[in-house]
Amino acid sequence: MNQKLLEAKNIYKSFGKIQALNNVDFYLYKGKIHGLLGENGAGKSSLMNILSGIYQPEKGSIIYKGEKQKKLNPDSAGKLGIGMVHQEFRLIENFSIKDNLTLSKANIYVNDFEEAFKKYSEIFSLAANHDTLISELSVGEKQKIEIMKLIFNNNKIMLLDEPTAVLTPHETNQLKISLDTLSKEDEKTIVFITHKLKEIKEFTETIFVMKNGEMVAKDLETKSVKDNDLVTLMMGEITKSVVKKDNKKGEIKLTVENISLKSQDDGFNNLDDINLNIKAGEILGIAGVSGNGQVELANIISGIHSNFEGKVTIKGQDVSEKGVKARKKLNLSYIPENRLGVGLAPGVSILDNSVVKEYFSASYGPHLSTNKMVNYLNLLIKEFSIKTDEPKAEISTLSGGNMQKLLMGRELISNPEVIIAAQPTRGLDVSAVEALHELIINQRNNGSAIMLISEDLDELFKLSDRLLVLYEGKIIKEFNINEANTNNVGLAMAGVIE
Amino acid sequence: MNNYILSKKTVVNDLATFYSFLIGLIIAICIGSVILLIQDQNPISVFSLMLKLSVGSINSLSSSLNKAIPLILAGLGISIMNSVKLWNIGAEGQIFLGAIAVNLIYINIEIYNSSLLILILLISGFVGGSICILLPAITKVVFGVNEIITTLLTNYIIIGLTIYLVNGPWKDPKSLNFPAATYVGEEVYLPTIFGRLSSGFLICILFTIGAYYLKEKSVFGYEMRIAGGSAMTAIYAGINARQKAFFAMLIGGGFAGLAGAIELLSQTHRVSIGISQGFGYTAIIVAAITGMRPIGIFLVGCLFGALTIGGAVIQTIGVSSYIAEIIQATTLIGALVSQFFFTYQIKEVKDG
Numbered sequence: 055m056n057q058k059l060l061e062a063k064n065i066y067k068s069f070g071k072i073q074a075l076n077n078v079d080f081y082l083y084k085g086k087i088h089g090l091l092g093e094n095g096a097g098k099s100s101l102m103n104i105l106s107g108i109y110q111p112e113k114g115s116i117i118y119k120g121e122k123q124k125k126l127n128p129d130s131a132g133k134l135g136i137g138m139v140h141q142e143f144r145l146i147e148n149f150s151i152k153d154n155l156t157l158s159k160a161n162i163y164v165n166d167f168e169e170a171f172k173k174y175s176e177i178f179s180l181a182a183n184h185d186t187l188i189s190e191l192s193v194g195e196k197q198k199i200e201i202m203k204l205i206f207n208n209n210k211i212m213l214l215d216e217p218t219a220v221l222t223p224h225e226t227n228q229l230k231i232s233l234d235t236l237s238k239e240d241e242k243t244i245v246f247i248t249h250k251l252k253e254i255k256e257f258t259e260t261i262f263v264m265k266n267g268e269m270v271a272k273d274l275e276t277k278s279v280k281d282n283d284l285v286t287l288m289m290g291e292i293t294k295s296v297v298k299k300d301n302k303k304g305e306i307k308l309t310v311e312n313i314s315l316k317s318q319d320d321g322f323n324n325l326d327d328i329n330l331n332i333k334a335g336e337i338l339g340i341a342g343v344s345g346n347g348q349v350e351l352a353n354i355i356s357g358i359h360s361n362f363e364g365k366v367t368i369k370g371q372d373v374s375e376k377g378v379k380a381r382k383k384l385n386l387s388y389i390p391e392n393r394l395g396v397g398l399a400p401g402v403s404i405l406d407n408s409v410v411k412e413y414f415s416a417s418y419g420p421h422l423s424t425n426k427m428v429n430y431l432n433l434l435i436k437e438f439s440i441k442t443d444e445p446k447a448e449i450s451t452l453s454g455g456n457m458q459k460l461l462m463g464r465e466l467i468s469n470p471e472v473i474i475a476a477q478p479t480r481g482l483d484v485s486a487v488e489a490l491h492e493l494i495i496n497q498r499n500n501g502s503a504i505m506l507i508s509e510d511l512d513e514l515f516k517l518s519d520r521l522l523v524l525y526e527g528k529i530i531k532e533f534n535i536n537e538a539n540t541n542n543v544g545l546a547m548a549g550v551i552e
Numbered sequence: 553m554n555n556y557i558l559s560k561k562t563v564v565n566d567l568a569t570f571y572s573f574l575i576g577l578i579i580a581i582c583i584g585s586v587i588l589l590i591q592d593q594n595p596i597s598v599f600s601l602m603l604k605l606s607v608g609s610i611n612s613l614s615s616s617l618n619k620a621i622p623l624i625l626a627g628l629g630i631s632i633m634n635s636v637k638l639w640n641i642g643a644e645g646q647i648f649l650g651a652i653a654v655n656l657i658y659i660n661i662e663i664y665n666s667s668l669l670i671l672i673l674l675i676s677g678f679v680g681g682s683i684c685i686l687l688p689a690i691t692k693v694v695f696g697v698n699e700i701i702t703t704l705l706t707n708y709i710i711i712g713l714t715i716y717l718v719n720g721p722w723k724d725p726k727s728l729n730f731p732a733a734t735y736v737g738e739e740v741y742l743p744t745i746f747g748r749l750s751s752g753f754l755i756c757i758l759f760t761i762g763a764y765y766l767k768e769k770s771v772f773g774y775e776m777r778i779a780g781g782s783a784m785t786a787i788y789a790g791i792n793a794r795q796k797a798f799f800a801m802l803i804g805g806g807f808a809g810l811a812g813a814i815e816l817l818s819q820t821h822r823v824s825i826g827i828s829q830g831f832g833y834t835a836i837i838v839a840a841i842t843g844m845r846p847i848g849i850f851l852v853g854c855l856f857g858a859l860t861i862g863g864a865v866i867q868t869i870g871v872s873s874y875i876a877e878i879i880q881a882t883t884l885i886g887a888l889v890s891q892f893f894f895t896y897q898i899k900e901v902k903d904g
């Protein structure tokens with residue numbers, strides 16, 4: 055039992071300047087369910103892509119049953135029985151279930167398909183007929199097909215990249231039962247990737263933890279490991295705030311009461327009874343792993359999402375029924391999480407993008423003054439030190455940092471009273487992050503009420519006055535910044551309340 | 553290990569579209585020459601004859617410009633729709649319905665002031681074009697049906713309608729079985745400016761300026777650009793992206809409809825299947841070559857008008873008129889390929 059089936063040793067991989075994997079060791083035992091825990095960007099998916107032969111490591115070796123493997127590609131990995139379910143499904147939408155399952159030449163159930171399909175449909179509690187087209191299935195069902203595809207292709211090692219991210223709680227329970235059966239009866243070796251503590255404890259037998267491209271803990275027995283230890287391993291130690299938070303708070307600028315939102319999928323709550331308020335001069339941090347309702351909350355407050363229950367009040371005015379423009383008139387600014395695509399329009403010039411918030415101020419009736427637009431852009435370039443040499447060039451020619459400076463500058467230059475900033479520094483280098491933090495602090499000192507949505511605890515601890523943790527659409531915990539630490543916030547983000 | 557990737561240039565030369573057009577034209581002339589050589593024709597003498605007979609005299613120049621009018625107007629309509637990243641393949645049908653609308657109003661209205669009547673007929677043409685694209689516009693905005701398919705299919709319906717009208721209810725008894733409607737009266741002929749040049753050309757200049765203003769200098773144009781760039785950004789900015797798409801389509805259809813009206817009032821003087829000789833399709837080439845720029849559409853439209861006339865006249869020396877169409881089409885291909893090299897560069901990326 056303690057024979058290692060597959061082993062990855064001293065793996066290095068980088069993408070451009072970013073070291074995605076730094077001397078990583080990882081190994082699997084036959085028939086066990088292994089958990090791989092880590093924050094977004096910790097390197098979990100990169101490691102899995104290397105094991106399944108999609109990426110080539112720069113250094114390091116992969117050993118299967120004690121034998122060192124030469125270069126692994128998807129084909130040779132498949133021959134070793136290694137298969138992966140990606141976060142984005144790789145099914146052919148307008149093919150039937152059967153066609154998708156039997157597509158690969160590695161398929162082992164050529165003659166006894168019906169029988170095998172029946173057996174695994176029971177294990178996965180799949181109700182659909184095998185003639186059904188993939189496009190007619192729900193997300194949960196598609197995932198079942200993805201996992202079944204691995205079985206049909208005789209993959210004994212199954213790498214599942216965040217399989218629960220798209221599932222409802224009920225489907226998650228079902229998946230747990232199916233995976234248990236597969237590991238016990240079929241002796242499948244499974245890797246289960248997640249950043250949710252609760253799930254890793256329920257699903258797995260042994261846990262590996264990654265942080266910043268390194269494997270920080272190996273082969274911890276799930277039964278005996280403590281939640282607190284896992285959180286500390288996953289998040290690391292965080293240096294506490296250096297920003298002074300003794301500025302004067304004013305009156306309440308933004309109130310959100312009883313906001314609920316039901317998404318289309320199975321009545322699964324995206325947001326559930328959210329209540330919060332923010333005062334002038336205050337930064338309210340919203341912590342949480344992305345996908346727990348942050349985007350929806352921000353969209354509801356800014357007026358993009360109109361189909362919700364509850365009440366949004368800006369500066370004492372009920373705006374629940376009002377649109378985007380009316381809320382902007384009350385001096386609300388929204389810096390969306392999706393920089394290029396929502397905040398900025400791809401394929402459109404820098405100049406056009408710079409006035410998205412205030413293009414009406416450059417207009418006389420139906421006429422739009424190019425001069426005024428250019429002046430406005432030049433002001434942004436000067437105030438926020440944006441580097442660009444050609445305002446007519448497409449927005450995507452700017453670097454990520456400059457794009458975000460343009461977006462934030464555009465939203466902040468009018469000195470807004472309420473600001474919603476979602477993941478404002480994600481993916482940016484240190485100097486850009488510093489500059490953007492300074493902008494947020496300045497804005498706070500000017501008396502703005504700021505909602506800061508972030509996954510980055512460093513950033514939240516540094517900037518916020520108070521902290522709410524959003525988990526599966528609910529505020530599951532509120533912290534005063536003095537009582538917040540990596541441990542208790544991290545646990546709440548993972549869905550654990552003490 | 554070094555990799556090479558294609559990346560968009562930070563600074564794209566403003567004249568890049570013009571240069572790529574020139575390169576495309578040169579490629580097209582070379583290919584055209586080869587084809588002429590295969591046919592034992594001297595390319596230089598054929599091309600110089602084409603040039604002489606298309607722009608060499610007042611009469612030929614004005615004929616060329618007359619041919620340019622529908623190309624320019626329909627091309628402008630296509631470029632307006634393209635601001636919201638929509639393609640209008642239905643300009644041909646819109647031209648026909650524009651002409652049909654003119655005739656319909658002409659038959660049913662009694663106004664004795666001919667200037668007023670002409671104005672009303674021109675407006676009818678515009679509205680006819682808009683009506684032609686109404687169904688594609690509604691299905692696009694409400695159900696998201698691909699407008700390329702719907703505008704293209706509308707052409708067949710409208711051309712079928714034209715054939716029905718000129719063979720049935722509108723058939724001119726004096727036309728000796730030739731399928732055409734009765735001529736409109738001389739009081740609604742558009743006056744000529746010089747030579748044979750129709751005053752429709754002035755309308756064309758006016759609408760070119762109008763389209764340029766609408767696309768580049770107006771709030772509506774700005775909102776179209778943002779909505780075309782990203783529907784999500786439009787929603788985020790409080791811009792009604794569907795409404796912009798809807799009106800862009802109606803205006804685009806209207807431009808082509810106006811082309812049909814001018815064609816009827818200045819050239820054919822009656823509804824027949826000859827109202828458009830593929831103008832609506834050639835206009836797509838004109839608009840695409842210029843990167844959807846109104847001023848460019850105007851200039852290239854004039855050139856293509858001359859090519860069409862040149863192509864027609866060289867038939868007299870036994871050269872197929874298709875040489876003109878070959879040049880038009882290969883110019884587009886050449887221009888699009890060279891545009892690619894003007895907007896992209898090959899970059900070296902260091903791995904690791």
